[in-house]
Amino acid sequence: MIRLENIHKRFGHVEVLKGIDAEVAHGEVVCLIGASGSGKSTLLRCINGLESHDQGQITVDGQKVDRKQSSIHDIRTAVTMVFQRFNLFPHRTALENVIEGPIYVRGEPRREAEEHGRALLDRMGLAAKADSYPAALSGGQQQRVAIARALAMRPKAILFDEPTSALDPELVGEVLAAMRDLANEGMTMLVVTHEMGFAREVGDRVLFMDGGLIVEEGPAERVLTDPQHDRTRDFLRRVLNR
């Protein structure tokens, strides 16, 4: 459903993406791994047009991703995003964060949006926190609200940009558990992560990026336990022997 063909992206003189081809099928969970600066986040941000790409074509369900066209707004509601630093709206409660998009972007009636929003918060184990402001929530709780906010748009896929990297270690588990549940329910997910355990257990496929290219890809289990490429092996050795 998400297809990337020969994606190039440069920031000034630095080419951060050097021709990426990739595909994410419906219901698939794809984990994007690689060292910092390898272009993972940039690639993810190109898919919903938070970044523009300089060359190549990205399509979501056949619709071309182009920041300059108004269709970008529809693509963003179809492919929502969860950020490393949560980016909840600090002036709105957890529930208000979740129903903001449904009411003001999708035009759902408030009652319906609230019902759905409460159900989503409940699903994230946050029913009791619906009326709390983000500042009163832990990082793990904030990230689960952010996931509920992304789900509230009834997206076809969700992009996760290092969703647990800003969390205290003891809070990582609750967010990964919520993501695992989503995956089990068949949500299409593209996840930039440093959590190799999660990638191996939940990911259908793993893409390993290095220097702006996808160096290796394949079934999660295979890539993570039996990498074929030297650079993948190097990276995994460094990450796993921390």
Next chain:
Amino acid sequence: MPQFLNNAGQYLPILLDGVVITISLTMAALVISTLLGLVWALMRYSGIGPLVLISKTIVNTVRGIPILVQLFYIYFVLPELGIELTAFQAGAIGLGIAYSCYMAENFRAGLEAIDKGQIEAAQSIGMKWALMMRRVILPQALRTVLPPYGNTMIMLLKDTSQASVITVAELTMKGKLVASSTFDNMTVYTLVALLYLALSIPLILLAGYLERRFGTR
């Protein structure tokens, strides 16, 4: 002291006429400067090249010219171009434009203080620019902007006295008239000073109220 009170009682009705004009002028200029300031700030924030340039040029030009000169220009030069304004209109427009630049800089500071992640979050749920500004950015900017906004309001109130030079019969002008006909400078200007102070107190309270109302959370 009884002499002072007696004289004060005589001058006060005249000065209060001026107070009414001062309040009207402040209100009118406040509305104009807030709306224009918001326009300049949003143009600058939009990141669209030509709009940014226009906004920057206006703000820096207007900021660089004394308010007195701007008032003279509007009141004495515009009629030569066929635009006739009453003294009050010229004062309100002149102060409104002059202050719109200070307002714009206040607003811009508030807008730029907002984490870029907020913009991305709003975009990622499909919000278009106007909706994002209305629902996400401006409500947050409001909190940072209120304290300097209150400060600018009080400065504006005091600067309405400059409109006396283009014959707006506001408080300072009335004071000058009374003083020059009675030579009782001490009483008149003490009253004028106290009246300005009294006028600024409601503004200080209003600013405080707004900060409590919108500033928390």
